[in-house]
Amino acid sequence: MIKHLLWLGGFLTMLFGCTNEATKLDNPARGTITVAADESFRPLVTQLTSAYAGIYPDAHFKIVFRPEQEAINMMLRDSARIAFTTRTLKPNERGVLNQLKIKGSTTKIATDGVALIINRANTDSLMTMNELQRLFLGQIKDWSQLKGGNQSSPITLVFDNNNSSNLASILTKFNISDVSKLRIFTTRSNREVIDFVRKNPSALGFIGVNWISDGDEPLTAELSRDLRVVGVSDKPNPTQRSDYYQPFQEDLGMLRYPLRRPVYVLSREAHPGLGGGLINYVARDAGSLIIYKLGLWPTIPYNREINLKKS
The missing domain is CATH 3.40.190.10 (Periplasmic binding protein-like II)
Known part of the structure; x- marks a missing residue:
């Protein structure tokens, strides 16, 4: 009987422990992640993350501005979830994520x-x-x-x-x-x-x-x-x-x-998280309006619907 109780207690601890770990994962509407970016993109990244956090008050971004290679290295070693860069990953850099079985993503957001x-x-x-x-x-x-x-x-x-x-x-x-x-x-x-x-x-x-x-x-x-x-x-x-x-x-x-030159967002995110939420907002949502306002050329223009009525 005691053995069964100990087994049950251990199972419940494991179950609730897994549940707590799951709840710690960020999602597109809440959480805290680090974003690395080349310093030349400071105005762009600052405005995009501020606008997204304004929509989702529980979304928090720790932005670190570094020279581009350092920003990429931060993403590769998991010191940052995503990185704003002007290039895609080189084969050896891609290999770092492959070894970790992380698919990652590369999204062009602007020119x-x-x-x-x-x-x-x-x-x-x-x-x-x-x-x-x-x-x-x-x-x-x-x-x-x-x-x-x-x-x-x-x-x-x-x-x-x-x-x-x-x-x-x-x-x-x-x-x-x-x-x-x-x-x-x-x-x-x-x-x-x-x-x-x-x-x-x-x-x-x-x-x-x-x-x-x-x-x-x-x-x-x-x-x-x-x-x-x-x-x-x-x-x-x-x-x-x-x-x-x-x-x-x-x-x-x-x-x-x-x-x-192109502007990319590189991601190592392995679950539907805050990084993916920001990328979707930037590339396919009103974030493209911010890119346009900043004088850059968004990869996917924001679609505006205009209804014309006969008077």
């Missing part, structure tokens, strides 16, 4: 761009992709070497971090692996890049376009003050200003801006 910014005192606001490539090859070093250059001073390339997605996007675009001989200055954030360029007329800054593309955000107006956004052309010999494009919404969506 973004790397914006080139200069001091307002610098009127060299047009550049070709050929010139930009030669700049990163070390063949162009001075503003006077650019077509129509109006100042003579060394060009300082300014990035937010040595491992940032902004730098990686440019190096990948031009298949460049060695930057040791280039005049590159790195800060600690996209905002610091903006501040540096604002104070240095010879600087050429590289930032995520969502930092300066939200027309309704007072911070955008403040950050854009005393700056010019460079127009870029992929034509070898452009003949008119309309051959150059800036990294703003229509030119991103119509694939005209040469330095555009």
